[in-house]
Amino acid sequence: MFRTNMRVNVLLLVMFLGNALAEQPLLAESSKISDGPIVAAKPERKSVKPLHKIIDEQIQARYKDDSQYVSALSGDSEFLRRVYLDLTGRIPSITQTREFLEDRRSDKRKILVNQLLESPEYARYISQQLDVMLMRRLKKKYINVNTWEEFLRKSVAENKPLDQIVREIFAADGSNKETQAAARFYLARNGDVNELTRDIGEIFLGADLTCAQCHDHPDVNDWKQDHYYGLSAFLIRSFVFTDKKKKQTVFAEKAEGEVKFESVFEVRDKTSKGPETTLPVVFNGTAISEPAFKKGEEYQVKPAKDVRPIPKYSRRAQLGIAITSPQNRRFARTMSNRLWAMIMGRGLVHPLNADHSDNPPSHPELLDSLTDQMIAHQFDLKWYLRELVLSETYQRSSVNDAFNQKDAKELDESQFTHAIMKPLTPEQFAWAVLQATGFTDIYRKSLKEKLTEETLRKKLVGYEKRFVSLFGGLPGKPVKEFEVTADQILYLSNDGAIQGFVTPRTGNTADRVLKVPADQSEKVAEELYLSVLNRYPDQVETEEVITLLQGKAGTKRSQTVSDVIWALVMSSEFRFNH
């Protein structure tokens, strides 16, 4: 642990010594440095500006006319709820809420962030987010989904570098038991070269190359048909193969096969030179040259009926290396931008899959800094998320007076002058509802010493899946922005399970609140608001609860408490991460 940290310090030092050192020699240095003595790092460290400071400087430098509209920093309640949702996927419990609000330490936010990043819930939630990014909620095909989820969860838990996770995914063909789960990326897509090319372009390179399949992109000058087929060329020789003896489906590969393409426009114009082909290449990088074999000597295992061929040279094995290579800044840039959007609510390049010169980032220098540091920190996911949430930019309030001025234009979200309201993801919504209503507490208690993140999730996964199926969109097409359907609202309004959460049951929120003596309605209001919205009620809200409960006893009182919990859980304050 010590050594890793030190290595990062040295890297940062090198990073900021000047621009003379380009990315490549810098990374080449890194492996040497990690093994050698680390002396110079400590004294120089102070001069290295942490990323969260750089973020704030660069965001603030661009406020300009909008500076009068900058929101105040969030209060403790607002920050607490937001950071819990963003790093653990749930809202804090009432105990955690009280502890934090009463904590008087000046660096309590930083302490909390560190706690959350080390929690097992961090690994569960962030790996779920990675899963949606990579798999788009595709259904099970060939690979057990649980083992895939476990591969991601473990990777996040041990803070495996993001580029390494991606390389492992691209390297896995499903034949090796230990790495089999990671082959889900290929196999759930049935090895379809076009689907894989489009998804790889979008997810890892920030480019929706769909149009470039048939011709150079009509609207985006940067995106050529060659880019599409440069990526396809890595995969064109691969195919899904089921080994009947081993009862195993793998992503196998042949030793021959080239992509062939010509523009449909040129064909129509009769100017076509005929089909072109390309070697594997990631965007404008260098094409990967290939070893030549004598005819008949291309295979380790030759193709035959019911036999999985193994070529001596695998094109696909180059894919992960080429995508994550330091020469390919697009990868680090896209990952930095995606994670930024996940935390901040909007990409610096926006939409996330439209990174091209006609759609510049809102903050080009900042995106460059994020990308540089992502590379310098060797794709350290935890470090990156920590820096983002420690920034003032992240910690601004979603409240802004300008929204109230009827004539004022709506504040441009790309300026990050205020916290952007993010609809809860299906997973966040499920876990937040279970936490707010006290259902998680019931299960935590019942598990006693068996309580771990995994055992708890096993208990709650049914509820989580219900939310995902209603709010998550269709396989392959997860919901990207905010959508509402009749089914969702009917479920929230009338489903027996939801009504069950808000009805008193030993240990849940309704039950706890009903134990507060009837003459202490003020306390009731406080319990309700702290449990569900993680903040103290204001005067109006307290009086509202008092009025609602006035003169009610027995069933009537119990019903009212349930209804207030329901109303709080269904409010827009709860539905959004604000």
Place this chain on the structure above:
Amino acid sequence: MRCHYACGTHESLTRRSFLGGTTAGALSMLGFSGMTQVQAAKKLSTQQKQVVVFWLSGGVSQLETWDPKPGTETGGPFLAIPTSAPGVHISERLPYTAQQMHHLALVRGVNTKENDHGKGNYIMQTGRKKQPGFAFPYLGSTFSSHLAPPDSPLPGYISIGVGGSSTESTFLGPRHAPLVLSGGKAPNNLELPKSMEPERDVLRRKLRHKISQRFEQKRKTAHTEVYNESFDQAAALMARRDIFDFSSFSDKDIERYGKHDFGRHCLMARQLIEKGVTFVKVGHTNYDTHSENFNFHIEQLGEFDKPFATFISDLSDRGLLEHTLIICMCEFGRTPRINSRVGRDHWGTAWSVALGGAGIKGGAVSGKTNETGTKVIDREVNGGHLFHTYYQAVGLDSTEEFYPNGQPIAKADPKAEPIKEILA
């Protein structure tokens, strides 16, 4: 080089669901402003057009339905019978439908050049060939968006017995996605929880609204408005759950329509149209008869014919047919050649679609296939022509454009035009 309508830009894809959200928001706003425009609303309600699609999934045989070729090598064993439309003959497998032919028009020159179930389905339900990069809305969503009054509490597109996906509405937004009555049942959770009195529900919803409003002060509210509005929409849907009460059909009706699923689904569709739902799709399966084509068609059409004909006659008797467009179609036809298993295979090259009701000239026939049904020899049309025809039949301009991302997307294929000879 510009790409006109064939493929979308990156933006159209990524912003689709966002637009879905804002469309719902815009509509909810219309809902409010609509209240002040009483006259406009009245006009809408008197002119409101409705659409019913009968979807014979798997691909019904045109030779055993709308374009029989008795006595030829490809014609199969069935005869052609005269119908209530002078000069128009259809297969003897549709005796009840033949009695309603004066309400129906036939398009016998369909050539979609597509023999794949999925792609054929896409062409027939969107009027376009499937293209990477841009998703056209399905016709249920399209007509829900064009024809349903903006403040209607009713869902605009209901699908019975044939499934449906929330992605069908694409950039038109979730409000126009199909409400699927799976298993021929009403949606889940239409009823309040057992313990919940309606008055109590009103109070908790009011409280929900109040708490939300307080939160929304000084915050950006585009999304929260949609969210709040959706609770009102759900309440409206619950209040109109009578449209989903399928328990009170008379014994006589059940007898007339048949005691099987399809008969019941047709009765449900009749009720939904009566209650004002804009678009209903009713499915009947399965016509994918690669073997035993004739036996299967005896069975399937035996089930289909009477309820379909009864539906048309009921709509006509009740005065609903004049503003309701009926479309009977599937993903493609079946091969004239009879294969070795006495089956017919997929055939998008020369087949038929039947239309009726609003805007359609009853008894009209467009297009002709050759003697053996292997080729269209007169008035060849494709999905584009059909879409222009559907639009114009309900009084919409099919040459207009959508603007899903600020860029024009033609509503129907600009290379095609309506089949004027069957339009009333």
